[in-house]
Amino acid sequence: MSKHKELIIGMFGFGVVGEGLYKVLQQTPSLKARIKKVCIKHPDKKRSAPSELFTTDKDEILNDKEINVVVEVIDDANAAFEIVKTALKNKKEAVSSSKKMIAEHLQELLDLQQKTGRSFLYESSACASIPVIRNLEEYYDNDLLHSIRAYCNGSTNFILTKMFDENLGFKEALLLAQQLGFAESNPKLDVEGFDAVNKWTLLLNHAYGIVTSPDTILFNGIQNVTKSDAAVAKSRGQQIKLVAQAKKLVLGGVGAFVLPQFVTAESPLAFVKNEYNGVVIESGFADQQFFYGKGAGSFPTASAVLSDISALRYGYKYEYKKLYHHTPHVINDDIYLKVYVSFNQLSDIPKEDFEWIEQWHAQEDRKYLSGVIALKKLKEGSWWKENGTSLILEPDPIIENIEERRLKKKSLELAGLH
Amino acid sequence: MSKHKELIIGMFGFGVVGEGLYKVLQQTPSLKARIKKVCIKHPDKKRSAPSELFTTDKDEILNDKEINVVVEVIDDANAAFEIVKTALKNKKEAVSSSKKMIAEHLQELLDLQQKTGRSFLYESSACASIPVIRNLEEYYDNDLLHSIRAYCNGSTNFILTKMFDENLGFKEALLLAQQLGFAESNPKLDVEGFDAVNKWTLLLNHAYGIVTSPDTILFNGIQNVTKSDAAVAKSRGQQIKLVAQAKKLVLGGVGAFVLPQFVTAESPLAFVKNEYNGVVIESGFADQQFFYGKGAGSFPTASAVLSDISALRYGYKYEYKKLYHHTPHVINDDIYLKVYVSFNQLSDIPKEDFEWIEQWHAQEDRKYLSGVIALKKLKEGSWWKENGTSLILEPDPIIENIEERRLKKKSLELAGLH
Numbered sequence: 041m042s043k044h045k046e047l048i049i050g051m052f053g054f055g056v057v058g059e060g061l062y063k064v065l066q067q068t069p070s071l072k073a074r075i076k077k078v079c080i081k082h083p084d085k086k087r088s089a090p091s092e093l094f095t096t097d098k099d100e101i102l103n104d105k106e107i108n109v110v111v112e113v114i115d116d117a118n119a120a121f122e123i124v125k126t127a128l129k130n131k132k133e134a135v136s137s138s139k140k141m142i143a144e145h146l147q148e149l150l151d152l153q154q155k156t157g158r159s160f161l162y163e164s165s166a167c168a169s170i171p172v173i174r175n176l177e178e179y180y181d182n183d184l185l186h187s188i189r190a191y192c193n194g195s196t197n198f199i200l201t202k203m204f205d206e207n208l209g210f211k212e213a214l215l216l217a218q219q220l221g222f223a224e225s226n227p228k229l230d231v232e233g234f235d236a237v238n239k240w241t242l243l244l245n246h247a248y249g250i251v252t253s254p255d256t257i258l259f260n261g262i263q264n265v266t267k268s269d270a271a272v273a274k275s276r277g278q279q280i281k282l283v284a285q286a287k288k289l290v291l292g293g294v295g296a297f298v299l300p301q302f303v304t305a306e307s308p309l310a311f312v313k314n315e316y317n318g319v320v321i322e323s324g325f326a327d328q329q330f331f332y333g334k335g336a337g338s339f340p341t342a343s344a345v346l347s348d349i350s351a352l353r354y355g356y357k358y359e360y361k362k363l364y365h366h367t368p369h370v371i372n373d374d375i376y377l378k379v380y381v382s383f384n385q386l387s388d389i390p391k392e393d394f395e396w397i398e399q400w401h402a403q404e405d406r407k408y409l410s411g412v413i414a415l416k417k418l419k420e421g422s423w424w425k426e427n428g429t430s431l432i433l434e435p436d437p438i439i440e441n442i443e444e445r446r447l448k449k450k451s452l453e454l455a456g457l458h
Numbered sequence: 459m460s461k462h463k464e465l466i467i468g469m470f471g472f473g474v475v476g477e478g479l480y481k482v483l484q485q486t487p488s489l490k491a492r493i494k495k496v497c498i499k500h501p502d503k504k505r506s507a508p509s510e511l512f513t514t515d516k517d518e519i520l521n522d523k524e525i526n527v528v529v530e531v532i533d534d535a536n537a538a539f540e541i542v543k544t545a546l547k548n549k550k551e552a553v554s555s556s557k558k559m560i561a562e563h564l565q566e567l568l569d570l571q572q573k574t575g576r577s578f579l580y581e582s583s584a585c586a587s588i589p590v591i592r593n594l595e596e597y598y599d600n601d602l603l604h605s606i607r608a609y610c611n612g613s614t615n616f617i618l619t620k621m622f623d624e625n626l627g628f629k630e631a632l633l634l635a636q637q638l639g640f641a642e643s644n645p646k647l648d649v650e651g652f653d654a655v656n657k658w659t660l661l662l663n664h665a666y667g668i669v670t671s672p673d674t675i676l677f678n679g680i681q682n683v684t685k686s687d688a689a690v691a692k693s694r695g696q697q698i699k700l701v702a703q704a705k706k707l708v709l710g711g712v713g714a715f716v717l718p719q720f721v722t723a724e725s726p727l728a729f730v731k732n733e734y735n736g737v738v739i740e741s742g743f744a745d746q747q748f749f750y751g752k753g754a755g756s757f758p759t760a761s762a763v764l765s766d767i768s769a770l771r772y773g774y775k776y777e778y779k780k781l782y783h784h785t786p787h788v789i790n791d792d793i794y795l796k797v798y799v800s801f802n803q804l805s806d807i808p809k810e811d812f813e814w815i816e817q818w819h820a821q822e823d824r825k826y827l828s829g830v831i832a833l834k835k836l837k838e839g840s841w842w843k844e845n846g847t848s849l850i851l852e853p854d855p856i857i858e859n860i861e862e863r864r865l866k867k868k869s870l871e872l873a874g875l876h
Contacts, residue, residue, distance in 0.1 A: 329751040331748070
């Protein structure tokens with residue numbers, strides 16, 4: 041038994057995740073992981089653990105030579121970065137659940153891991169309980185990964201589910217999510233796609249070796265999706281979901297974005313409702329894999345943090361194989377997207393930005409079009425993020441070769457089929 | 459780039475899986491894996507590869523010092539064992555997809571790996587393209603795995619789907635599966651549960667450290683499931699599936715079996731249709747994970763074999779953590795099961811074997827009962843496997859504490875509620 045290392049943990053944060061972890065580690069001596077000290081902000085709060093466990097002085101953990109693992113489960117991205125940086129420099133392993141911090145400091149954190157040789161794990165930071173980072177890193181460890189699509193934000197998925205299944209409006213659904221604890225009181229980060237694009241930044245690295253920052257990726261949230269969009273989706277037998285997507289392109293590089301998208305009933309993603317997350321991976325031999333699990337909430341997060349701690353006992357570290365052992369990919373924005381746009385006034389839509397527009401629909405309360413537009417045009421403009429305008433990708437939205445598609449369209453038109 | 463090892467592969471078998479692998483490796487030089495020699499049985503068959511690639515002499519591979527990896531994708535379990543054994547002894551790594559061989563020789567293969575220090579990988583042998591072994595081994599690497607349920611046989615799932623969705627009888631559905639290549643011409647292995655219990659033998663090892671052989675595990679296939687059983691399931695809003703199940707018991711040990719089971723519409727497993735496989739894992743913090751992917755067919759198998767080859771480049775080996783680093787579990791048969799049994803004649807059912815029978819139903823063409831029976835009683839008898847008798851587990855079938863349950867039942871009866 042037990043070739044593995046005994047872990048002495050210093051933890052930052054004792055909210056629901058931190059407290060849950062503390063309890064499980066106490067009840068599971070076989071894990072050989074002991075929390076020695078917990079750094080908190082407010083020492084006066086009543087807590088269900090002996091008071092000598094707590095400190096407000098971060099150095100009591102970061103400078104403690106016996107502590108070999110630092111776990112941070114706090115809310116403040118700047119403080120989290122300082123903690124992880126110092127921990128690694130002080131030759132401790134680190135575990136974090138802060139996607140924002142990791143996405144914004146990706147290059148520095150990569151460098152720090154190389155320099156210090158320490159392990160930095162953050163499985164809980166993307167899709168919470170789904171072991172997506174570990175699987176991308178270890179199982180899809182070759183360059184045969186064709187594409188990856190994910191719902192990686194539980195709050196938005198919960199809201200969209202309620203809009204679809206219970207016919208709620210966006211604001212009602214959001215309120216319900218907040219009441220049930222699936223959305224923050226300030227829901228901007230979730231609802232407007234910031235959280236999802238942070239997660240996507242990490243996952244693009246483990247999937248394709250891409251090192252980038254969230255602000256270079258095309259994204260939006262679901263704040264503009266209306267009941268009438270939902271009605272259009274329903275009439276097609278589809279749903280609308282916030283889909284993070286990446287696809288290896290024939291023309292080189294990877295197409296990547298996070299946008300609302302129509303999802304067909306046949307897709308495994310159609311199964312993913314409420315606060316759950318889902319990931320669909322297409323790899324060599326054209327096979328589809330689907331992973332599903334809770335994507336929001338303290339328990340799923342704690343469970344992923346626990347699996348990181350567990351992995352540290354065996355000296356596990358991410359090897360960043362796509363980045364260091366293969367030729368890393370870069371994002372290629374030279375693609376075109378099939379989009380649906382609903383709007384109030386035609387004048388809100390820059391028609392000249394589109395390659396072509398295939399359909400116009402005018403309903404009583406709302407108009408919409410479908411067409412093809414260059415991803416770069418979307419990046420240049422912001423009309424499609426404006427209040428009242430709702431842009432939703434069609435299923436399988438990427439067009440790589442626009443000229444070929446144009447010719448095909450033309451010949452169909454000539455044949456009177458379009 | 460490329461810290462990793464160059465692989466020189468000797469392969470046994472050049473059927474659809476073998477040929478697919480050969481092509482992908484040729485097209486993917488970045489994998490740094492080259493097939494040097496392929497051992498086949500019938501040298502005269504026309505093959506889409508240069509003839510100098512092939513040999514009929516196994517020693518040309520097993521004694522070739524340059525070859526460092528032996529991959530076997532043949533159908534003959536006895537030959538496969540000899541190949542893997544010799545390969546490991548000759549200091550080569552080995553990759554296999556032969557669940558039957560591995561299940562039947564588990565202890566010997568474990569010993570061989572310990573003795574030779576070589577890696578032996580077989581991800582394709584259970585749930586084909588779903589990385590379930592790797593995830594059990596690496597991600598659920600602590601003793602917080604509460605339960606695991608899986609459909610691990612694509613053929614039976616295909617047949618059951620057709621019986622449900624298209625109202626086919628068992629024999630028609632089987633014929634269709636054979637026509638589409640999802641079932642062997644001799645379907646006994648699949649249909650009667652032998653394939654599933656072989657896979658379950660492996661997975662019990664990676665999940666719980668259990669070392670056992672297939673014939674100690676309670677199992678059956680779907681050969682006795684009738685259209686009238688399907689009708690009962692439908693009337694309850696449920697499906698019938700062949701579910702392999704294991705659960706850590708409060709009273710110690712693990713309850714494990716492979717039997718047809720009613721599955722509720724809410725279960726992620728209800729989503730898994732046709733030739734797909736699915737795995738639901740419940741782990742610490744009571745969280746549910748779901749993995750889904752193709753479970754039958756040459757491409758899914760090839761994709762899993764490829765991922766094993768890929769992992770060997772980084773020196774990956776199963777550590778059998780539950781077996782060697784934790785206290786391994788054993789199967790505990792001291793449990794009771796909630797069952798449904800349909801039958802033609804009451805005299806076929808040994809009523810005295812049941813703890814109690816809750817319901818009797820007599821329909822025009824078919825009768826059924828539901829009740830509670832000791833797992834050991836099922837193991838002792840075989841009446842429930844006889845032609846004309848169909849035993850199907852209820853959802854959540856395990857009862858650990860029969861006395862408690864008996865008292866509860868009694869008090870409900872006294873209160874007139876039962």
